[in-house]
Amino acid sequence: MHPQSQLGNRTPFVAVSFLLPALLLAAGLAAPLIAGILDLATLDSRAVHAQSRILAAVLSRTVAFAAISACAATLTAWTFALAIDSLNVPLRKALLTISVIPVVVHFLLRTYGLHILFGPKGPINAALMSSGLVQNSVPFTYSAAGTCLALTSWLLPISALFMHMAVRHVPSVLYDAAHSLGASPWATLKTVSLPQTFPAALLLFALNFALGYGTYLSPELLGGLEDVTVVRLIAQMLREGRSAEAAWFGTIATAIPVTLFVILTKVRSLALEQLS
Amino acid sequence: MKSHTAQRTLLQMAAATTIIAGVLFSLTPIIITLPLAFVDQVFLGLPSGTLTGKWFARLNLPMWRQAVGTSLLLAMSSSAIAVFLAALAAYHTIIRPRTSTSGLLRSMIVTVLIVPPIWIGTGILRLAGEDGALGLILPHALLGLPPAFVCVWYGMSRLNPELIQAAEMLGASHWAILTRIYLPSIRTYVVAALFVAFLTSWDETVFPLLLTGPETHTLPKTAFETMRLDRDWTVAAVNFVTVAALSMILYRVLKNADESLG
Numbered sequence: 001m002h003p004q005s006q007l008g009n010r011t012p013f014v015a016v017s018f019l020l021p022a023l024l025l026a027a028g029l030a031a032p033l034i035a036g037i038l039d040l041a042t043l044d045s046r047a048v049h050a051q052s053r054i055l056a057a058v059l060s061r062t063v064a065f066a067a068i069s070a071c072a073a074t075l076t077a078w079t080f081a082l083a084i085d086s087l088n089v090p091l092r093k094a095l096l097t098i099s100v101i102p103v104v105v106h107f108l109l110r111t112y113g114l115h116i117l118f119g120p121k122g123p124i125n126a127a128l129m130s131s132g133l134v135q136n137s138v139p140f141t142y143s144a145a146g147t148c149l150a151l152t153s154w155l156l157p158i159s160a161l162f163m164h165m166a167v168r169h170v171p172s173v174l175y176d177a178a179h180s181l182g183a184s185p186w187a188t189l190k191t192v193s194l195p196q197t198f199p200a201a202l203l204l205f206a207l208n209f210a211l212g213y214g215t216y217l218s219p220e221l222l223g224g225l226e227d228v229t230v231v232r233l234i235a236q237m238l239r240e241g242r243s244a245e246a247a248w249f250g251t252i253a254t255a256i257p258v259t260l261f262v263i264l265t266k267v268r269s270l271a272l273e274q275l276s
Numbered sequence: 277m278k279s280h281t282a283q284r285t286l287l288q289m290a291a292a293t294t295i296i297a298g299v300l301f302s303l304t305p306i307i308i309t310l311p312l313a314f315v316d317q318v319f320l321g322l323p324s325g326t327l328t329g330k331w332f333a334r335l336n337l338p339m340w341r342q343a344v345g346t347s348l349l350l351a352m353s354s355s356a357i358a359v360f361l362a363a364l365a366a367y368h369t370i371i372r373p374r375t376s377t378s379g380l381l382r383s384m385i386v387t388v389l390i391v392p393p394i395w396i397g398t399g400i401l402r403l404a405g406e407d408g409a410l411g412l413i414l415p416h417a418l419l420g421l422p423p424a425f426v427c428v429w430y431g432m433s434r435l436n437p438e439l440i441q442a443a444e445m446l447g448a449s450h451w452a453i454l455t456r457i458y459l460p461s462i463r464t465y466v467v468a469a470l471f472v473a474f475l476t477s478w479d480e481t482v483f484p485l486l487l488t489g490p491e492t493h494t495l496p497k498t499a500f501e502t503m504r505l506d507r508d509w510t511v512a513a514v515n516f517v518t519v520a521a522l523s524m525i526l527y528r529v530l531k532n533a534d535e536s537l538g
Binding site: 013020021022024038039076080095111117121213258261 | 279280283284287288290291292294295297298299301302303304305306307308309320321322361362364365367368371372377380381384385386387388389390391392393394395396398399400401402403404414415417418421449450451454475478479481482485486495496499500503511512514515518519522523527
């Protein structure tokens with residue numbers, strides 16, 4: 001950790017290094033709050049009350065989609081990072097590059113790729129039907145499954161990179177100690193690799209949840225008509241000119257990922273304390 | 277020892293299965309869509325039909341030219357702003373790690389990362405209204421700031437503190453320390469920050485859909501709208517060119533980052 005700088009605390013540059021980024025960040029975060037306050041007077045409370053059940057259903061559905069996708073992406077990335085860590089350096093680098101390549105492909109195309117792959121006439125359904133596992137095509141697209149698939153696919157590349165960094169940070173002395181004590185590969189995994197990388201996995205889950213919760217394209221392109229998420233609903237409200245409702249509902253909905261993130265980072269801090 | 281060998285084999289098999297599944301899940305959708313830039317097909321399905329260069333030719337249409345140009349301008353300018361501000365914020369949190377200003381900066385950066393972009397967009401739309409492409413630069417920079425900050429901060433935190441102490445003792449100012457020691461020493465992380473901020477803007481769909489009128493075209497917006505109306509695979513042609521360029525940059529960034537991790 002870097003020591004506190006010995007240069008003057010009150011130099012203009014220190015103030016500028018805080019003020020410039022803070023100004024942009026504060027403006028971005030304050031804008032929807034101010035909009036919500038300005039529009040509060042025009043908000044039709046009876047209309048909101050009448051829709052409260054729909055809004056609650058949308059919120060719980062979005063939480064479920066985000067949780068499932070974040071869990072799938074985090075677990076896959078965690079396993080992937082642990083798996084490639086045991087490989088030789090060139091192979092590890094190649095696999096890491098391959099796993100991260102999707103981030104450079106436009107997300108719209110990736111989603112359409114999933115659509116083709118998992119669609120009713122796609123190769124996955126064709127393989128399932130020809131193997132006799134299912135009689136009719138499985139509705140992977142325009143469904144809840146489609147939303148989760150698209151979200152997981154979107155979250156996975158960055159998750160793999162994140163967990164790779166976490167796995168590479170485990171002190172090698174711990175593996176050496178486990179090896180010299182005669183620990184089996186499974187015991188080393190259970191007592192060194194997993195506990196050491198658990199705090200990072202927890203943080204990744206929290207981030208993935210928030211990102212999955214707030215994304216627009218995947219649920220819009222691969223979700224069904226019944227699978228409206230928070231962001232799709234806000235977009236619909238804005239299209240219909242219901243900006244007051246959009247601002248109000250957006251603020252309520254935003255509290256969920258923020259609260260979950262705060263709770264999970266506290267749990268992560270406790271896990272880190274236990275490790276040290 | 278025998279059980280150790282059996283366990284190792286089992287774990288290796290599990291590892292191989294995970295790697296293959298992960299790579300297939302990540303790459304197959306891309307492998308399917310890349311050839312769509314070269315086939316005469318207007319439906320959503322596996323690439324088939326005759327070879328054509330028409331999607332590349334459509335890039336000459338004014339709408340697509342404007343979309344690519346606007347997106348490039350937006351991504352370059354917003355990523356430059358995002359990385360500049362991220363470097364300032366990272367420097368501030370590194371030199372004043374336990375102050376309330378650093379805590380506030382970190383909290384705001386994390387908050388921007390985890391709140392839905394559409395919520396921020398709702399506020400900007402209400403207060404600033406619909407604007408042209410220029411009105412998107414700061415919102416895009418805002419979205420690019422958190423990932424850029426992570427890259428730059430990570431690079432700065434790994435730098436030998438003695439370098440900074442030596443510079444301070446020799447009378448270097450904060451500006452000199454940032455621009456002549458930190459940034460040149462963490463070039464890889466600065467490039468990575470530019471890269472992620474560029475991609476964040478390049479892929480951003482919500483802000484252009486929400487904050488611009490029908491006469492403003494950005495690549496994600498145009499691609500989203502044309503794909504919905506008539507399966508126009510011009511986006512696949514654009515993508516083919518950008519994937520080739522960005523993959524090379526990504527490979528260099530990952531290679532350098534991995535080497536610096538040991």
